[in-house]
Amino acid sequence: xxxxxxxxxxxxxxxxxxxxxxxxxxxxxxxxxxxxxxxxxxxxxxxxxxxxxxxxxxxxxxxxxxxxxxxxxxxxxxxxxxxxxxxxxxxxxxxxxxxxxxxxxxxxxxxxxxxxxxxxxxxxxxxxxxxxxxxxxxxxxxxxxxxxxxxxxxxxxxxxxxxxxxxxxxxxxxxxxxxxxxxxxxxxxxxxxxxxxxxxxxxxxxxxxxxxxxxxxxxxxxxxxxxxxxxxxxxxxxxxxxxxxxxxxxxxxxxxxxxxxxxxxxxxxxxxxxxxxxxxxxxxxxxxxxxxxxxxxxxxxxxxxxxxxxxxxxxxxxxxxxxxxxxxxxxxxxxxxxxxxx
Amino acid sequence: xxxxxxxxxxxxxxxxxxxxxxxxxxxxxxxxxxxxxxxxxxxxxxxxxxxxxxxxxxxxxxxxxxxxxxxxxxxxxxxxxxxxxxxxxxxxxxxxxxxxxxxxxxxxxxxxxxxxxxxxxxxxxxxxxxxxxxxxxxxxxxxxxxxxxxxxxxxxxxxxxxxxxxxxxxxxxxxxxxxxxxxxxxxxxxxxxxxxxxxxxxxxxxxxxxxxxxxxxxxxxxxxxxxxxxxxxxxxxxxxxxxxxxxxxxxxxxxxxxxxxxxxxxxxxxxxxxxxxxxxxxxxxxxxxxxxxxxxxxxxxxxxxxxxxxxxxxxxxxxxxxxx
Numbered sequence: 001x002x003x004x005x006x007x008x009x010x011x012x013x014x015x016x017x018x019x020x021x022x023x024x025x026x027x028x029x030x031x032x033x034x035x036x037x038x039x040x041x042x043x044x045x046x047x048x049x050x051x052x053x054x055x056x057x058x059x060x061x062x063x064x065x066x067x068x069x070x071x072x073x074x075x076x077x078x079x080x081x082x083x084x085x086x087x088x089x090x091x092x093x094x095x096x097x098x099x100x101x102x103x104x105x106x107x108x109x110x111x112x113x114x115x116x117x118x119x120x121x122x123x124x125x126x127x128x129x130x131x132x133x134x135x136x137x138x139x140x141x142x143x144x145x146x147x148x149x150x151x152x153x154x155x156x157x158x159x160x161x162x163x164x165x166x167x168x169x170x171x172x173x174x175x176x177x178x179x180x181x182x183x184x185x186x187x188x189x190x191x192x193x194x195x196x197x198x199x200x201x202x203x204x205x206x207x208x209x210x211x212x213x214x215x216x217x218x219x220x221x222x223x224x225x226x227x228x229x230x231x232x233x234x235x236x237x238x239x240x241x242x243x244x245x246x247x248x249x250x251x252x253x254x255x256x257x258x259x260x261x262x263x264x265x266x267x268x269x270x271x272x273x274x275x276x277x278x279x280x281x282x283x284x285x286x287x288x289x290x291x292x293x294x295x296x297x298x299x300x301x302x303x304x305x306x307x308x309x310x311x312x313x314x315x316x317x318x319x320x321x322x323x324x325x326x327x328x329x330x331x332x333x334x335x336x337x338x339x340x341x342x
Numbered sequence: 343x344x345x346x347x348x349x350x351x352x353x354x355x356x357x358x359x360x361x362x363x364x365x366x367x368x369x370x371x372x373x374x375x376x377x378x379x380x381x382x383x384x385x386x387x388x389x390x391x392x393x394x395x396x397x398x399x400x401x402x403x404x405x406x407x408x409x410x411x412x413x414x415x416x417x418x419x420x421x422x423x424x425x426x427x428x429x430x431x432x433x434x435x436x437x438x439x440x441x442x443x444x445x446x447x448x449x450x451x452x453x454x455x456x457x458x459x460x461x462x463x464x465x466x467x468x469x470x471x472x473x474x475x476x477x478x479x480x481x482x483x484x485x486x487x488x489x490x491x492x493x494x495x496x497x498x499x500x501x502x503x504x505x506x507x508x509x510x511x512x513x514x515x516x517x518x519x520x521x522x523x524x525x526x527x528x529x530x531x532x533x534x535x536x537x538x539x540x541x542x543x544x545x546x547x548x549x550x551x552x553x554x555x556x557x558x559x560x561x562x563x564x565x566x567x568x569x570x571x572x573x574x575x576x577x578x579x580x581x582x583x584x585x586x587x588x589x590x591x592x593x594x595x596x597x598x599x600x601x602x603x604x605x606x607x608x609x610x611x612x613x614x615x616x617x618x619x620x621x622x623x624x625x626x627x628x629x630x631x632x633x634x635x636x637x638x639x640x641x642x643x644x645x646x647x648x649x650x651x652x653x654x655x656x657x658x659x660x661x662x663x664x665x666x
Contacts, residue, residue, distance in 0.1 A: 068529040174617050175386075204385035204618070205556060209600035209611040216610060231529060234559070238602030238611070257607065275534045277559030279601060281583040284563040288535035292499055 012095040014193060014225050015057040015080060015113075020089035022050040022075050047296045049075040051249040052089065054323075057193075062219070062226040064240030064257070066233060066272070068293050072249045074197055077229045081115040081195040111141060114186040118198035120178035124170040130156070130181050131166040138188045152188070158221070159184035160214050176207035183214065187222070195227045200235060212239060233276040237261055242329075245269050248296060248304040255330035265332040268305045303335065311336055344416050346517055346550050347374040347397070348651075352410035352420070354389075354396045356621075363408060364621040366392040368574035370410070373651050376517065377548040381561030381582065383597075384571035387618055390554045393571070394520045396420075397552075398437050399427040415517070433463040436511035440523040442503035445510065446495040452479075452506055453491030459510050478509040482539050501532035508540060515547050522554045537564060558601055562586055567652075570594045573629030574621070580653035590660035593630045598665060628657070 025046035028036060035041035049072045057063050057080070067073045078084035079091060082098060091098040093109045101109050117123040124133055134152045138144050144151045153163040161180040170178055179199065186194060196215070200208045212235065218224055230236050236243060237257060244254045245266065253266040264270045271289045291308040294300055303321050306312040315335050323333045352370040355363035367389045374380050384390040395401050397412055399419070412420040414435065419427065439445055447455055456475035460466060466474075472491065479487035482505040495503055504524060511519055521540070525533040541564065544551050555561060561568055562582060569579035570593065578591040589595045599612035616633040619625065625632050631641040636659040645656040 068531060176617055205558070205597055206385060206600050206614040207617065209602070209613040212602060213610050213613055233530065234602045238606050272531065275530045277530075277533075277557065277563065278603060279559050279562045279586060279598060281562055281586045283566070286534050286538040286541055286563065288538040289531045290535075292501060292532065293529075 013056045013092075014059045014094060015055075015227075016092040017053055017055040017076075017079065017086075018090045018092070019052045019054060020050055020076075020079060020086040020091065021048070021052055022072070022079060022084070023048055023087045045297050048249050048299060049296060050079070050086070051299075053249075053251050055080075055244060055251060055254075057225060057227060059192075059225055060223065061241045062228055062239055064236035064243040065227060065229045065246060066231065066236050066243060067246035068231065070248075070293050070296060071246045072296070073229050073231075073246050076246070077115070077195045077197045077227060080227050081113045081193075082110055083115060107141070111189045112191050113193045113195065114189060114191040115195045115197060116182050116186050116199045118201055120175065120182045120202075121170060123182055124178060124185075126170055129167050129169055130161075130173075133170070133181060134166075134185050134188050137185070138190075141189060143189060155184045155188045156181075158187060158218065160210070174207075175203055176210060179203060179207075179211055180214070183211075183218075187218070191224070193225045193227070195229065197229045198231070201230065201232065208235070215239065233273065234278075237276075245272065248293060248299050250304060250333070252305070252334070253330075253332045255327075255332075259327065259330050263327075263330075265326055265330065265337070266305075266334045267309050267311055267336070269332075303333075345373045345413075346376045346378075346415060348411075348413040349373075349393075349397065350411040350413065352393070352396060352412065353408045354392050354401055354405060355408040356405040358622055365408075365574050366405070366621060367396060370571075370574075370576050371647070371651055372569050372576065372579060374518070374550050374552065376550055377545075378567065379544070379551045379553060379565045381565030381568040382552055382554045382571065383556065383558060383561055383568060385556055385618055387621070388571040389574040390571050391522055392574075394437065394522050394552060394554050398431060398435060398520060399424075400431075400437075429463070432459060432516075433514045434516050435518045435520065436514070436516040438504075438507050438511050438519065438521045438524045440526050442500070442507040443495065445507045446503065448495050451492055451494055452498075456491070456506075456510055456513065459513055463514055474513065475509075478513055479506070481512070481543060482506075482509045483535070484509070501528055501536065504528065504536055505539065508536070508543075512543055512547070512549075516549060518550045518552070519544065520552045520554065523556070525560070526555070526557070533560075558586075558598060570597070573619070573624050575629065575656060576654075577630065577657070578655040580649075580655075584653065586665075588661070588664040590655040590662075591630075591657045592634045592636050592659070592661065594655075595661050595665070 023046050026044045028044050032041060036043050053076060065073050079086050098109060131152050134155055135148050152166060156163045156166060159180045161184055200211050203211060228239055240257045243257050243260045244251050247268050253269045261273060264273050300307055302318045303316040306316040321333045321335045323331050324337055325331050326337055350371050352367055353365060354367035355365055358364040370393055382390045396407050401407060407420050411418045453475055457471040460471045460474055476487045476491060479490060484490055484505055525536050553564060565582050568582045568585050569576045572593050578585060578594045589598055596614040600614060602611060614633055627642040628645050631637040640658045645658055647654040647656060
C-alpha cells in the first residue's frame with residue numbers, strides 16, 4: 001500500500017483545527033479597564049497571531065507549513081502540539097475535542113503530540129546529562145518498563161546518537177548532535193505526531209541532510225505524522241506530502257506538494273515560490289516581491305495580502321476571500337478564483 | 343591588467359590551548375577582478391568569515407595573519423600599518439555583516455551614523471554629508487529617506503536595517519565589498535529584495551564582491567566564481583558553472599547533493615557522514631579524508647593545488663564526471 005492510499009484510507013483525521021484563532025496581548029487590570037472605558041487610555045494592543053484557521057492532518061502524512069516570520073506559523077505549531085490553548089475555535093485530536101479531555105485521556109493526548117524546537121540548546125537543560133534529559137519525561141509518565149539505561153540507549157540509537165556519550169552535558173556536543181538529543185527526547189514518550197518548528201534551520205547543510213534523512217527513516221520505522229514548520233521552501237518541498245501556506249495569521253493555500261510547486265494559485269504563493277533559491281548555474285536577476293509583512297497589530301482589511309498583491313482590486317480591500325477547492329485537494333483563498341468561475 | 347585583489351597563501355592563526363597555532367585560514371589563495379563576484383562557500387567553522395576579516399584587517403588579537411600576502415590593487419596590505427588599513431577600510435573595502443545590529447549603534451540616529459562614516463574619510467559640510475546619506479538610503483530602496491535619517495536602528499525592521507548597513511557600505515563607492523552572510527537572518531522574500539538591490543548597485547558602480555555564505559543556491563545565481571572552503575582551506579575554486587555542474591572535490595560534490603530540492607522529493611538525501619572536525623582536531627593531510635568515501639592512504643599527505651589560481655582543487659582522487 002502506498003503512502004497516498006494509507007492517507008486516503010484513514011477515516012478520522014489525526015488532528016483537526018476548526019476556526020482556530022489566537023490572540024496575544026496584555027490583559028488590562030481593573031484600573032486600566034476603567035481608564036479605557038472612560039476614554040482616558042487607549043485599549044491595549046492585541047496581536048492577532050491566528051485568524052480562524054482550519055487545518056487537517058491525516059495519520060501518516062507530512063504537512064509542511066510555510067510562511068514568513070511573524071505570520072503565525074510557530075503559534076499554529078504550538079497549538080497543534082497542544083502546548084498552547086487557542087483563544088477561539090476547537091482542536092480535535094483523534095476525533096475528540098482537546099478542550100474537553102480530562103484525566104488520563106488528556107495526558108495521553110499530550111504525550112502523543114510532541115514538539116521539536118528550533119534552538120536545541122535552549123530546549124535542553126544545560127545542567128542535565130543527555131541520559132537524564134531523555135529519561136525524565138518517560139520516567140515521570142511510567143513508560144519505562146525495563147531498565148532506564150537500556151530504554152534511553154534504545155531511543156538515542158533511534159535518533160542516531162551514540163549512547164556511549166550519554167553521560168555528557170549538552171554543551172559538549174555540536175549542533176547536529178544536540179538536534180539528535182532533542183529528537184530522542186521527543187521520541188522517548190512514544191508520540192504519534194511530531195511538530196518540527198524550524199528544527200533544521202540552524203544546522204549546516206551537510207548536517208541538515210543527515211537530520212532530514214533521520215526524520216524520513218523515523219517516519220517509516222515508527223509510523224509518525226509530522227507537522228513540519230519551516231521558512232525553507234527547499235526543505236519543505238523535499239520532506240512534505242502536503243503544503244499549507246500562511247500569510248499573516250491565515251492559511252491562504254493548501255495542496256499536495258507537487259501540485260503547489262507546479263501550479264501555485266494564490267498570488268502570494270506564486271511570488272513566494274518564485275523566490276525559492278535553487279542551485280542553477282547561470283547568473284540571474286533576483287526579482288523581488290515588494291513590501292514587507294504588515295504588522296499583526298493592525299492587519300490590513302479584507303485580504304491581508306492586498307497591499308502587496310499585483311492583482312488587487314476593490315473587493316480585496318473590503319472582503320475576506322473564502323477558501324475554495326480549485327482542484328482535488330487544492331484549496332486557495334483568493335477572490336480571483338471567483339472571477340474565473342463566473 | 344592587475345587583479346583588484348589577490349590573496350596569496352594567506353594563513354590566519356589563533357593560539358591553541360597547547361601553545362600551538364590553530365590555523366583558521368590555511369594557505370588560502372584566490373584572485374578577484376574588478377566588478378567580479380566571488381561566492382565564498384563553506385559550513386560553520388570552515389574559515390570563510392575569518393578570511394573576510396583578514397582581508398579587512400579586522401582579526402582581533404590574539405588572532406593574527408601569520409603568513410601570505412593580500413595584494414589589494416597591487417599593494418600588499420597584509421603587513422600594512424594601521425593607518426593605511428584604516429584609510430582603506432570603509433573607503434575602498436567595505437564589509438556588510440550578517441547581523442546589521444553589529445554595524446549599527448543602537449543609541450545613534452541613522453543619519454548621524456551615516457554622516458560619521460562620510461566624515462571619517464572625506465572633508466565635507468554637514469549639509470552635503472546629510473544629502474549624500476539621504477541619497478544612499480533612497481538607492482537601497484528605503485521609503486521617505488529624508489525622515490528615516492532621524493530614526494533609530496530599532497525603529498527599522500530586520501530587512502530595512504540590512505538595507506541601511508548596505509547603504510553605509512556603499513557610501514564611499516568602494517572597489518570591494520565583503521558581504522558576510524548578509525541575508526541569512528532574513529525571510530526568503532526579503533532576502534530576494536536585498537540581493538536584488540545589492541546586485542543592481544554593485545553592477546552600476548562596478549564594485550567587486552566577496553559574498554560569504556553557506557547557501558549554494560544564492561551563490562549559484564549571483565556569483566561569477568566560487569570558492570569552497572573546508573577546514574580553513576579552499577578545497578575547490580573555479581567558474582561557478584564549472585564547479586556546480588562538475589564538482590571535482592568530494593566535499594563540493596557531497597555538499598551540492600545534500601541540498602534538498604524538487605529532485606530529491608521522496609528520496610533520501612545524499613549525506614556526508616560525520617561532522618566537521620574542530621580546528622584543534624583537524625586530521626593530518628587532507629582535512630576531509632575522515633569523512634570521504636574516496637580517501638586512501640595517499641590522502642594522509644597534504645594535497646597541493648591542482649590547477650592555477652583561478653581554478654583549482656585540492657584532492658588526490660577528484661571526481662571526473664559531471665553531476666547528474
